Amino acid sequence: MxxxxxxxxxxxxxxxxxxxxxxxxxxxxxxxxxxxxxxxxxxxxxxxxxxxxxxxxxxxxxxxxxxxxxxxxxxxxxxxxxxxEDFNITLLQAQTLEGELSHGAVLGSILGTGIDRRKIGDIEVREQSAIVAVCQDIVPFLQTHWVQAGRHAISLTVTLDDAFVGPQYDDELVSLASLRIDALIGACCHWSRTKAKEAVERGDVSLNFTEVSNADEPVGTGDIVSVRHFGRIRIHETIGESKKGRLRIKVGILKSNH
Structure with a gap:
């Protein structure tokens, strides 16, 4: 290259x-x-x-x-x-005794302490607890300043890596006329192209964790499309074309817990 x-x-x-x-x-x-x-x-x-x-x-x-x-x-x-251990990653478990945690509340509350998003890895939510991968150097700061997620007070402990499995996508095959973001959303969410386009224009869609505003944005292998109140779509590969010229795409779908 x-x-x-x-x-x-x-x-x-x-x-x-x-x-x-x-x-x-x-x-x-x-x-x-x-x-x-x-x-x-x-x-x-x-x-x-x-x-x-x-x-x-x-x-x-x-x-x-x-x-x-x-x-x-x-x-x-x-x-x-x-x-x-060379990657200097610590897994923190946030636990609340009241209500359920959400991915948005956990991420938002960490960012609210002033921590840069790049210091935070994946977040795995399990009803009243969440496991967060973070850079080791910010752990003391979070242990002092991260005390709440959403409306819920939390306690923090360091946990082991076998407690963290990472995102679990369900694989599906979808058929697309073209590799456009609105076509992908429509097929994976079972929405009309119009509804998918409106979601993009409303600011409800991000591509690789960056908001997009063009419904005709091209997508490809490795891209992750996030749709508010639906979840995430990861493009694994293009399998081939149907006899009618439509693209057969293997995707992973991770439903949101909101």
Missing amino acids: NDTSTQGWLRPSEQSFYRRATDLTAWVRREMNWKLTDFLSPREFQIVESVARRDGCLAVGYGGAAASERLRAYVMPDDWQPQK
């Missing part, structure tokens, strides 16, 4: 991150040393991995569980095999 060819697979909104990834691999090659990132979205990790491969480096990711979506990446000048 060279700078010219990236124009074919990078979105305009990703150019800034691509430049940061290029600067990262340049530092690794110059210093002949490894570099550990904060948590990356799946698309960001894909970009880092591609740039590292182009520049003769290696990128390895881990997010606290085998199925984690958000990963910290080690970018390395040679084939060093980091262990789980």
